[in-house]
Amino acid sequence: MSQQLDIDQIRAQYPILTRKIDGHDLIYLDNAATSQTPRCVVxxxxxxxxxxxxxxxxxxxxxxxxxxxxxxxxxxxxxxxxxxxxxxxxxxxxxxxxxxxxxxxxxxxxxxxxxxxxxxxxxxxxxxxxxxxxxxxxxxxxxxxxxxxxxxxxxxxxxxxxxxxxxxxxxxxxxxxxxxxxxxxxxxxxxxxxxxxxxxxxxxxxxxxxxxxxxxxxxxxxxxxxxxxxxxxxxxxxxxxxxxxxxxxxxxxxxxxxxxxxxxxxxxxxxxxxxxxxxxxxxxxxxxxxxxxxxELGMENIAAHEHELLEEATRELLEIPGMRIFGTQSGKGAVISFLVGDISSYDMGLLLDKLGIAVRTGHHCAQPLMQRYGVQGMVRASFAVYNTLDEVHRFTAAVKRVAGMF
Missing domain, CATH: 3.40.640.10 (Type I PLP-dependent aspartate aminotransferase-like (Major domain))
Structure with a gap:
């Protein structure tokens, strides 16, 4: 984790991150759709x-x-x-x-x-x-x-x-x-x-x-x-x-x-x-x-932190049998779109939500790209400055758990 950022202090700016979903601590990984808003902005x-x-x-x-x-x-x-x-x-x-x-x-x-x-x-x-x-x-x-x-x-x-x-x-x-x-x-x-x-x-x-x-x-x-x-x-x-x-x-x-x-x-x-x-x-x-x-946070610090989360999440997801990650450019942004085996993106996203994890599913308003890869949709996890390595570990463990249900 970046030594330039106090992630606990950053997270304190976002009350939504204290929510529980079905009894689980919220892990918000839908930042490419919209990021959360800190107290200072509100x-x-x-x-x-x-x-x-x-x-x-x-x-x-x-x-x-x-x-x-x-x-x-x-x-x-x-x-x-x-x-x-x-x-x-x-x-x-x-x-x-x-x-x-x-x-x-x-x-x-x-x-x-x-x-x-x-x-x-x-x-x-x-x-x-x-x-x-x-x-x-x-x-x-x-x-x-x-x-x-x-x-x-x-x-x-x-x-x-x-x-x-x-x-x-x-x-x-x-x-x-x-x-x-x-x-x-x-x-x-x-x-x-x-x-x-x-x-x-x-x-x-x-x-x-x-x-x-x-x-x-x-x-x-x-x-x-x-x-x-x-x-x-x-x-x-x-x-x-x-x-x-x-x-x-x-x-x-x-x-x-x-x-x-x-x-x-x-x-x-x-x-x-x-x-x-x-x-x-x-x-x-x-x-x-x-x-x-x-x-104030520093874009260089934000980027370094998100890259660390992306690298760790990618490494752990690739250990799951049947994992397919779409988009493997070196130096890519803090987004992972994936499918596991024949599990639909909707089923994966729905079950992850039951574990408190918010991801995006479907075609992501990019249907021609879905056709390019021959799929109906993908699961997308996207990171922001307030996400943590602990959340990454819990997210990848949850994907593995859901994959084991099918």
């Missing part, structure tokens, strides 16, 4: 509702200005955290899904029949379906980068997919199923050599590694608060100013306007052009507290 939510609740950007009174300051302070925290060039490049959304849909809908308006978009076989449905919806309107074609048995993208095949009709690339930084860390910097450079912009789905990367959007040179980067120890309902779209200025607004309404008449409307400057209506300013402020929390 306290920010309480403070905002009790002491600073007023609509933002629209009032001259003190409370409105306080709420506005909290939102814009979080925008600056995000800008600094991902090394964006300006707060104008940081747009608040409801999550990664909405951020991707924003780009698909607005950039999609600039696509034409016969244009092509490159994605990978490991994408979450949120980075497939929005592009298909655009494809139906514009007859745009998706081209798919194949994935190896180890769960890695074929870079030669990726480069071969580029044609004169390629207009966009959308790919995951880290697979939510396999834990694969894609070489996105290299993939972005390849796309840019072909003059093609790139969106990165960073939902599974941001909780586990430092991300520098300038270093990656990505055109868009999307992620969610609720996977980063923050509240639900808040996400971020980073976009290069050039593209954001080129794209039309995603939604219309208050806040995103410059001037409105019944004949014509002009739009606000970035980032407000893409933030129609009253934002979730309470949870945006709380997301700022979550970023502070991660920085």
């Amino acid at each position: 306290q920010t939510i309480e403070d905002m509702y009790y002491m600073h609740k007023a609509n933002v950007h629209r009032g001259v009174h003190t409370i409105s200005q306080e709420a506005t300051d909290r939102v814009e302070a979080t925008r600056e925290k995000v800008r600094d955290y991902i090394n964006a060039g300006s707060t104008q490049e940081v747009i608040f959304t409801r999550g990664t899904t909405e951020a991707i849909n924003l780009v698909a809908s607005t950039f999609g308006d600039m696509l034409y029949n016969g244009d092509e978009i490159i994605v990978t076989a490991m994408e979450h449905h949120s980075n497939i379906v929005p592009w298909q919806l655009i494809g139906r309107r514009k007859r745009v074609r998706l081209r798919v980068v194949p994935v190896s048995d180890r769960g890695e993208c074929d870079l030669d095949a990726y480069e071969d997919l580029f044609t004169d009709s390629t207009r966009f690339v959308a790919l995951a930084h880290v697979s939510n199923v396999l834990g694969t860390v894609n070489p996105v910097k290299e993939m972005i450079a390849i796309a840019h050599r072909h003059g093609v912009p790139v969106l990165i789905d960073g939902a599974q990367a941001m909780p586990h590694m430092r991300v520098d959007v300038k270093d990656l040179d990505c055109d868009f980067y999307a992620f969610s608060s609720h996977k980063m120890y923050g509240p639900t309902g808040v996400g971020v779209l980073y976009g290069k100013r050039h593209w954001l200025n080129t794209m039309a607004p995603y939604q219309g309404g208050g806040e995103m306007i410059g001037n409105v008449t019944f004949e014509h409307t002009t739009f606000a400057d970035l980032p407000f052009k893409f933030e129609a209506g009253t934002p979730d300013y309470v949870d945006v402020a709380a997301f700022g507290a979550a970023i502070d929390y991660i920085k």
Whole structure:
């Protein structure tokens, strides 16, 4: 266990970890779906509702200005955290899904029949379906980068997919199923050599590694608060100013306007052009507290701790007869997706729950990837900073116990 982190002290920030499920201490291993939220973040939510609740950007009174300051302070925290060039490049959304849909809908308006978009076989449905919806309107074609048995993208095949009709690339930084860390910097450079912009789905990367959007040179980067120890309902779209200025607004309404008449409307400057209506300013402020929390713990410490948990869990699971782990890249993220023999993922997950262990089962919103591996679903265990080696041992012992029932 990392010597830089006091895990007992960290766990004390999460009351849910004291719960019992069917008489067993809860072991929460569904962090890739959503992480738990520490007291310091929840306290920010309480403070905002009790002491600073007023609509933002629209009032001259003190409370409105306080709420506005909290939102814009979080925008600056995000800008600094991902090394964006300006707060104008940081747009608040409801999550990664909405951020991707924003780009698909607005950039999609600039696509034409016969244009092509490159994605990978490991994408979450949120980075497939929005592009298909655009494809139906514009007859745009998706081209798919194949994935190896180890769960890695074929870079030669990726480069071969580029044609004169390629207009966009959308790919995951880290697979939510396999834990694969894609070489996105290299993939972005390849796309840019072909003059093609790139969106990165960073939902599974941001909780586990430092991300520098300038270093990656990505055109868009999307992620969610609720996977980063923050509240639900808040996400971020980073976009290069050039593209954001080129794209039309995603939604219309208050806040995103410059001037409105019944004949014509002009739009606000970035980032407000893409933030129609009253934002979730309470949870945006709380997301700022979550970023502070991660920085205080230290991403390097978090990553080292999670890697230790992953390595131990992998070693112990592989001792179980019939174990199949999907995604075996060296240096993968803190996710293990597996099946044991012919036991369905649903049965395994249900029985693990009876032992107090929360894992994810099914297709994980990645049905094309399930088809690639010839399975209906998988069991997924995913780790966070508050998980312990003792929990890993109890989890693997429980999997072995369940496997022995069949």
